[in-house]
Amino acid sequence: MADLAVFAQSNTAARIRSAASRGTLSHALIFSGASDRVIAARYAAAGYVCTAEGERPCLQCAHCRKVMADIHPDVNYVRDSEHKELSAETVRAMRSDTFIRPNEAERKVYIFEDCSILNVRDQNILLKTIEEGPSYCAFLFCAENSAALLQTIRSRCVEWKLGGTDTVPDSDRADAIELCRLSAKGSAASRAAFTAKLENGKRKRDDLCALFEEARLLFADALLAQYGAEPEDAQVAQGLAKHLTRAKLMRMIELLDSYRRYCGYNVSAGSTLGGFAVEWERILTR
Ligand SMILES: [Zn+2]
Incomplete structure (x- = not known):
């Protein structure tokens, strides 16, 4: 739980906060780079669902606390523990799930912790969802190198490169x-x-x-x-x-x-x- 609080001190976190507080955080993000990708994605997820008046995520409200404890019902991790690559069924189930409105928050977030499990077929199914899914949905992709994702997906996402002193050179x-x-x-x-x-x-x-x-x-x-x-x-x-x-x-x-x-x-x-x-x-x- 402390990892998000530590991450909150970083430059990347400050930039996520700034965008989330202003409502300018894109609905499709790629976190790439050598480290902190999943933490950054969780932090951004908190930014979408946080209900604080001022800066978001606040890491204090009920929504933020649930994200920190990994129990927020509207922050979903897309995983498939039984297969090396995400099965088409898992991706299709996720796509159907996007049409069910969020449980508690204003937004519904899907985190892909490791994009290397997304094969071309998976990504083609996802493409339509990113493009035409309900406006309350947000998609966060984590990949050491964003080349793991198809150009068509990348062009619809905003990429945040991590690992340097700042995300933007x-x-x-x-x-x-x-x-x-x-x-x-x-x-x-x-x-x-x-x-x-x-x-x-x-x-x-x-x-x-x-x-x-x-x-x-x-x-x-x-x-x-x-x-x-x-x-x-x-x-x-x-x-x-x-x-x-x-x-x-x-x-x-x-x-x-x-x-x-x-x-x-x-x-x-x-x-x-x-x-x-x-x-x-x-x-x-x-
Ligand atoms: Zn909050």
Whole structure:
């Protein structure tokens, strides 16, 4: 039970709390990396079901305590102890279960502690559930390497890489902040130079994915700031909130979300960036 309380001190936990408290935690997450994957997934699960007024998960309320004790009826571990790979029956039973509303909480969470037990057939069954399942469902995948999952699944999930000092490398974070700053104040030429710099930097699709997701969270913060919420990164979010209309913020959030997904497809980083640059400019100048 103490493991979640210890994990709560980490940077990753702070980022999960921030997203969960704002309601911006995606309904499909991959926790990858060398350590703490399942703990991070349980912590996020608590974030979905926690009923605290302030930061979530609080690890104090009845819901959090049940998650910590692994007895929450709406936090399900998808396991199949009898087979090496998850049987099709287990996955189908899980899919049927998603249509039964949560017992106690607002959300229903499914945790896959080890994605290496998911074969291609399992993943194809899961794909539809992730895409079309009830909105109260959340799916958390744990894998040392997210390549254990099909591209089609990965493109529908937000990946959290664990094991470093932070989940987002400093360079991605700095680029995300720069993207926001240029959205608020930059010229068309400075934005073109920025995407060219990313392209010349030979960014991998995974890096771009992290960059788009980080920027999306900052834009989401800016939108919340316009509605009176206290943003996490006050300087960046308030700069955006001051210079962009609500409609533009919303369109940027959608744009970043779709480009984060494109990174999951087999498209080169260069053409992804090219497409992004055109649409980014269109939103800001229209
Ligand atoms: Zn709680």
